[in-house]
Amino acid sequence: MLLHLRITVPPDQVDDVLDLLDRHVGVAHLVHLPGVVRRPTGDLVLCDVARESVDELVDALQERGVEEHGGISIESVDSALSHSSDRAVREAPGHGGDAVVWDQVIDAAETESTLTVTFVTFLTIASLLAAMAVLTDSAVLLIGGMVMGPEFSPLAGIALGIAHRRGRLVRQSTYTLVVGFAIATALTIVAALLVRAAGWATVDDLLGERPETGFITRPDRWSFPVAFIAGTAGMLALTSAKSSSLVGVFISVTTVPATAAFALGVAFGDWTDAARSALQLGINVLGILLAALVTVQVLRALWRRAPRTRPRRRRADASAG
Numbered sequence: 256m257l258l259h260l261r262i263t264v265p266p267d268q269v270d271d272v273l274d275l276l277d278r279h280v281g282v283a284h285l286v287h288l289p290g291v292v293r294r295p296t297g298d299l300v301l302c303d304v305a306r307e308s309v310d311e312l313v314d315a316l317q318e319r320g321v322e323e324h325g326g327i328s329i330e331s332v333d334s335a336l337s338h339s340s341d342r343a344v345r346e347a348p349g350h351g352g353d354a355v356v357w358d359q360v361i362d363a364a365e366t367e368s369t370l371t372v373t374f375v376t377f378l379t380i381a382s383l384l385a386a387m388a389v390l391t392d393s394a395v396l397l398i399g400g401m402v403m404g405p406e407f408s409p410l411a412g413i414a415l416g417i418a419h420r421r422g423r424l425v426r427q428s429t430y431t432l433v434v435g436f437a438i439a440t441a442l443t444i445v446a447a448l449l450v451r452a453a454g455w456a457t458v459d460d461l462l463g464e465r466p467e468t469g470f471i472t473r474p475d476r477w478s479f480p481v482a483f484i485a486g487t488a489g490m491l492a493l494t495s496a497k498s499s500s501l502v503g504v505f506i507s508v509t510t511v512p513a514t515a516a517f518a519l520g521v522a523f524g525d526w527t528d529a530a531r532s533a534l535q536l537g538i539n540v541l542g543i544l545l546a547a548l549v550t551v552q553v554l555r556a557l558w559r560r561a562p563r564t565r566p567r568r569r570r571a572d573a574s575a576g
Contacts, residue, residue, distance in 0.1 A: 256305060256306045256307070256344050256354075257283075257303050257304065257305060257306065257332040257335050257340055257343075257344065258303070258304050258306055258309050258329055258330065258331060258332060258356065259301070259302070259303055259304075259329070259330040259331070259332050260300075260301070260302050260303075260304055260309070260312070260313075260327065260328070260329060260330075261299070261300075261301055261327075261328040261330065262299070262300040262301075262302075262316065262321060262325065262326070262327050262328075263292045263295065263297045263298075263299060263300075263321075263325035263326040263327075264297050264298050264299075264300055264321055264325050265295075265296075265297045265298075265321075265324045265325055266289075266290070266296075266297060266298060268319060268320070268321065268324070268325075269287070269289075269297075269298045269300070271319060272300060272316065272319065272321060273285070273287060273300065275312070275315055275316070275319075276300070276302055276312070279304075279308060279312065279347075280308075280343060280346040280347055281304050281305035281307065281308025281309075281312075281343050281344075281346070281347035282302050282303070282304050282305075282308070282312075282343060283302065283303045283304075283337065283339040283340040283342070283343040284301070284302055284303045284337070284339060284340065285300070285301075285302045286299075286300065286301040286302065287299075287300055288300075288301070292325075295324065295325060295326070297324075297325050303332060303335060303337075303340050303343070304343070305343045305344045305347035306344075306354045306356065307347050307348065307354035308343075308347045309329065309354070309356045309359075310354065310355060310356050310357055310358075313327060313329070313356070313358055327358075329356065329358070329359050355494045355495070355554055355555075357419065357555075360415065360493060360494050361415055361419060361421065361424065363493070364408065364411050364412040364415050364424065364428070364493070365412065365424055365427070367405070367408035367409075367411075367412070368408045368409040368411070368412035368424070368427060368428040368431050368432075369427065369431060370427075370430060370431040370434055370435060374405055374431065374435055375435050375438050375439065377403050377404070377405045378403075378404065378405055378406060378435050378436070378438075378439040378511070379438065379439040379442050379443070380400075380403050381400045381401070381402075381403035381404040381405075381439075381511045382400065382439045382440065382442075382443045382511055382514050382515045382518065383400075383442075383443055383446055383515070384396050384397075384399045384400035384403065384515075385397060385400035385401075385511050385512045385514070385515035385516075386443050386446065386447060386515035386516075386518060386519055388400060388467075388468055388512070388515075389461070389465065389468050389471065389512070389515060389516055389519055390450070390456045390460050390461075390519065392465040392466065392467045392468050392469075393467065393468075394467040394468070397467070397468055397512060400511050400512065400515065401511060401512070403511075404510065404511040406432065406435070406436070406510050406511065407489045407543070408428075409428040409429070409431040409432040409435070410428070410432065410486070410489075410540070410543050410544050410547060411428075411489065411490060411493055411547050412424050412425070412427065412428030412431075413425055413428045413429060413432070413544060413547075414490065414544060414547035414548040414550075414551050415547075415551060416428060417548060418548060418551040418552055418555065436514060439514060440514055440517065440518050443514070443515055443518035443519075444518045444521050444522050447518055447519050447521075447522030447523065448522045450522075451522060451523060456523075457523070458523040458524060458525055461519060461520065461523055461525050461528055462525065462528075468512070471512045471513055471515075471516045471532065471535065472516050472520075472528040472531045472532050472535065473531065473535075474531060474534050474535040474538055478509070478535060478538045478539060478542070479538055479539075479541075479542045480542075481509060481539075481542075482509045482538065482539040482540075482541070482542025482543050482546070483542040483543070483545065483546040484546070485509055485542075485543055485546070486542060486543035486544065486545070486546025486547045486550070487546045487547075487549075487550050489543070489547065490546065490547040490550040490551060490554075491550060494550075494551075494554055509535075509539035509542070509543065510536060510539050510540060510543070513532045513533075513535040513536035513539060514532075514536055516528060516529075516531075516532035516535075517529050517532035517533050517536065520532055
């Protein structure tokens with residue numbers, strides 16, 4: 256449960272920063288390299304920090320203007336063999352598994368919620384697989400589409416942007432979500448038209464009984480609760496850095512299949528199922544988004560009330576006592 260901080264500090268602030276870090280029980284392996292940073296000019300400070308202490312320390316560094324005049328990098332420590340780091344983790348109040356490093360979470364959300372060719376490709380592949388799953392009523396193909404879906408990242412970005420008042424993140428995530436789904440849906444419609452023209456499937460395949468995939472075009476009272484639970488699980492995985500492919504599957508089941516079913520309804524002229532699929536998609540996106548926003552707000556409130564880092568007395572003070 257350690258993170259590594261690499262801090263570029265202006266020379267006139269280095270004493271204050273070193274004093275801040277040296278006084279915290281969650282800090283270990285504190286290193287100061289004077290004058291080694293060339294752009295921007297400054298000193299380099301390195302340290303390992305217990306995860307539960309990082310958010311508070313980063314806030315304190317930002318309040319001192321270190322982010323504006325220097326820089327702060329946060330890196331994961333896969334393993335550390337040190338009694339000093341073990342003591343820092345042990346003595347830092349709280350538990351690293353519950354700690355949230357908000358700047359790290361927001362940076363990850365900004366990266367993952369950017370509209371890129373890769374994002375659109377994954378979303379399109381997920382939609383195509385889900386469309387084939389509907390046509391063949393295949394649960395295996397449906398799961399394949401769910402695994403590929405990357406749509407939770409922009410939904411999380413919107414929630415984080417609202418909670419932390421990051422307007423740019425909200426706009427970027429919304430743009431990625433809307434444009435990404437529009438492109439994936441359009442390409443899925445084109446693929447479905449080709450399948451229809453080739454005679455591989457007819458509208459009867461959509462109107463027939465589909466015990467494995469029929470739920471996609473039948474929104475009911477369970478649609479919103481499932482989406483809300485999925486959104487909560489996804490946001491907890493994102494903030495706790497305990498991601499799992501199963502979480503991605505659970506989240507994607509409420510969005511990508513509905514998009515694919517909508518595309519098939521349009522391509523085959525089944526407007527009733529297309530409308531139901533659009534309603535399912537809207538309910539699920541709203542449920543996931545609300546759950547993500549509520550989860551972020553609850554985590555912020557709980558972490559503010561959680562025990563923060565206790566100051567460490569200087570050695571001189573300790574010996575004087």
